[in-house]
Amino acid sequence: MIARAIEDTLLFHLNHFPATALLGPRQVGKTTLVKALQPRMAKPSVYLDLENPADRAKINDRTIFLESNRNQTVILDEVQRLPDLFPELRGLIDRQREPGRLLLLGSASYDLLQNTAQSLAGRIAYLELSPFLLSELPEPDWQQHWFRGGFPESYLASSEAVRQVWMANFITTYLEKDLPQLGLRAAPALLERLLLMLAYSQGRLANYHELSKSLGISSPTLTNYVDFLERALLLRRLQPFFANAGKRLVKSHKLYIRDSGIVHHLLRIPDFNHLLGHPALGGSWEGYVLEQVIALLDRSEQAFFYRTADGAELDIVVESALKIKVALEIKFSNQPTLSKGNTVALQDLGNPPLLVVTPDADDYNLREKVRVCSVRTLAQNLAGLLAE
DSSP states (O other): OOOOTTHHHHHHHHHHOSEEEEEOOTTSSHHHHHHHHGGGSSSOEEEEETTSHHHHHHTSSHHHHHHHTTTSEEEEESGGGOGGGHHHHHHHHHHSOOTTSEEEEESSOHHHHHHHHGGGTTTEEEEEOOSOOGGGOSSOOHHHHHHHOSOHHHHTOSSHHHHHHHHHHHHHHIIIIIHHHHTOOSOHHHHHHHHHHHHHTTTSBOOHHHHHHHHTSOHHHHHHHHHHHHHTTSEEEEOBOOOOTTSOBOOOOEEEESOHHHHHHHTTOOSHHHHHTSTTHHHHHHHHHHHHHHHTOOTTEEEEEEEBTTSOEEEEEEEETTEEEEEEEEOSOSSOOOOHHHHHHHHHTTOOOEEEEESSOOOEEEETTEEEEESTTHHHHHHHHHHO
16 A cells, blocks of 8 residues: 555544544545554544445444444544434534544535534544645656546556546546535536536636536536535635735636546546647646645645736745745746746745746756756655745
């Protein structure tokens, strides 16, 4: 099993909070991770898969089951299947408020679960498991990771044919089963068309008018679908940075499909060489690096992009406590240069440190406070700048 960067953080939460929720897309590896960590947990544990009828039957009388396992960590997988469970979990915690009572695994974000999880406010900590990060791989192959994406079954597939079959089944299941069960009422074929259009426009400013017109739906309906896909952890919405009041700033957000493997499958790109000649290359690379960056940030740090109407632009700006800690520019070139727009943007923002992320360049300083790195060394370079 590939070790995940979140392992120690998850164990820390179990040791300090009555309930912990580990959220992430379906088949991202939540169950595999938790089962591997069971021997390291402070308490013995009992695991139930709420998609399994036999396991669901065990909690028909929830009070009896939960009370009889009060000295163990109760692990409930696919917890979004039983939203009415949350009020009873609150009572369980309040009767014996100690760390590690519950570990909940779910295929939806906190925002999507919030209506049912309100009863656990103040009792639960949330963590998100992303697909494999490049920095987690024992032998990082950025080309394979970018092309296949980070879902374990896709990245580790024995062949491209196997990967393509898995990805097709994954997308179909998500659209036809998982999203409806989470509450999205939309035709799967329409959602697939929406995802395809988003794949073609990966990383561009969101244009809801054009998208809704092409899909034959209203802008409010499209907004609802996009919001839902974001909360289901399939889409990433990157907001513009607004601190400079004296500039005419772009106000639209950007949309990204979070996993690059899904992007390439939707676009029917058969292999890495075809990707290199595809019009979606730049947007795909930008989205891929963005996901690596965001997964490395802590809760106090937030990512934005910066763009003005005059053409000043930076791909990522990381802010914490009202201070820009670092900016990043993503280049698909091992001999990167900064545009005039990049330079003006840095000046607008007070000349923060800039990290220029490339596919495979050596690490070096391009100029003062501007460092070039490869995507393989991104994690260590970013960690150093964020620690300053």
